[in-house]
Amino acid sequence: MTSVPAAPHPSPPEHPELPAGAPPRRAMPAWPAWSGPAALLAGFGAATLLAILIGGIGAAFGASLSDPPPSVSIASIVVQDACLVGAALLFARIIARPRPWQFGLRPPSSVRAAIGLTIGGYLAFILVSYLWLTAIGRSSEQDTITKDLGADRSTIALVAVTFVVCVCAPLAEEFLFRGYFFGSLRRLGLWPAAVLTGLAFGVVHVFGSPIAFLVPLAVLGTGLCLLRDRTRSLYPGIALHCINNSFAMASSEHWGWEIPVVLIGALGGIALFVALGLRAWGPEPDLAARTA
Template structure:
């Protein structure tokens, strides 16, 4: 659903929405490659320093993985902002981080979540995938309480916001300007599924991740805001965190961080739009 045109026609230099409408289609693909390269270089240097200082052992590897994941999320955001700034003024609204009507948006998130889990359950019964993503194992979520909390914050709070801002608020938005909604959703969703590939055993999981990405895009289109997609992403990651982490109390930790993040999705948008 294209956003309505503003009553006047402000220039891209002055209006964030006008600037976003002027993003060229190649911003997304080139921005993704730039973020990937930044992650590899900076993450590699930081990881090497951590492993050198920590010595041999899994704990240094887990800390390095945590920092690399954080650097990846930061790189996605920084690249999106940097590219957007070349066209015009950048604000939260440039990436769809604007308020939505709370009750209808919450209802859409709940309906989408139920529908996704129903399709996911049918898919699991059909193909019986035997693999799951090993992200939490790499982060060491089951090793120490500190790593558990750090992993939960990264997976349940940081990743949903950073990934939604980049993949839906930036990548999808740029493609949508040129290709239209269906083609842009298809391209972004295929990429979103593909980047979660970690080996042949994870192939069966990728269609569900691509579907989830498409649902994020549709929520963005229906509500005109990225926050409902961030909320749905948060809920899904919190559930996955609770289901795949073996440490007692992990579900409570993930649920608490998820609840705080959902509260932020409800309260922060209005604050961002406040004068000053």
């Protein structure tokens, strides 16, 4: 009796779990897990040294070391943000030439879903923050970082602090934490990588935010990782970070009509910086090149 060989089953899609246009998982960056924490330490280490240098230069021109003027404080924060971005790029280059898509600098898989998740994530963060601060009896405590940077000393200082808090910080921190730190730990699994990144995000704010805020910030840092993973893009997280910082600053400064102006201006400034950065980075290789 002759048997007829069964027809071969059709092959499943190569990457059914990925949205259209997203790089397949085998093309995700092969950054070693240790490199994320190393980049974080290197970035803040370099920022600390440069901040000391900036403070010394300011002191040479008559600035107080114990109560530095806004120019010194703001310059130190800008340099810190630049160090965070530089550390991520430097450690990424250990493996290969870094490309924007590796850090999540690409359109989200679904714009509508990304908008919904961003809004929902921010509302969830507000709820968690309220419940936590109420539970520990610190619901009235406010972030004082804008005052520490000298935002109350002049209009120019206020504008500069707003730019640093609402534009520079979301860009730099998301690029390092969600773009590189989380990307390097992603091989450990989604939740371990997200939680560890969130904890690191909360800890590094210990010197710039009230202690009571560190738990909500760790939750926010974890949520931003989940947002990046779900949307396959860093842009929604940058936007959420910008929204949070803008409203936090508005609360600190008791703003009203200024809130939408600052928020729209900050998001526009972020979009401009991203566009200029991507243009300087050069064109993305096509998908075939990424999987070669």
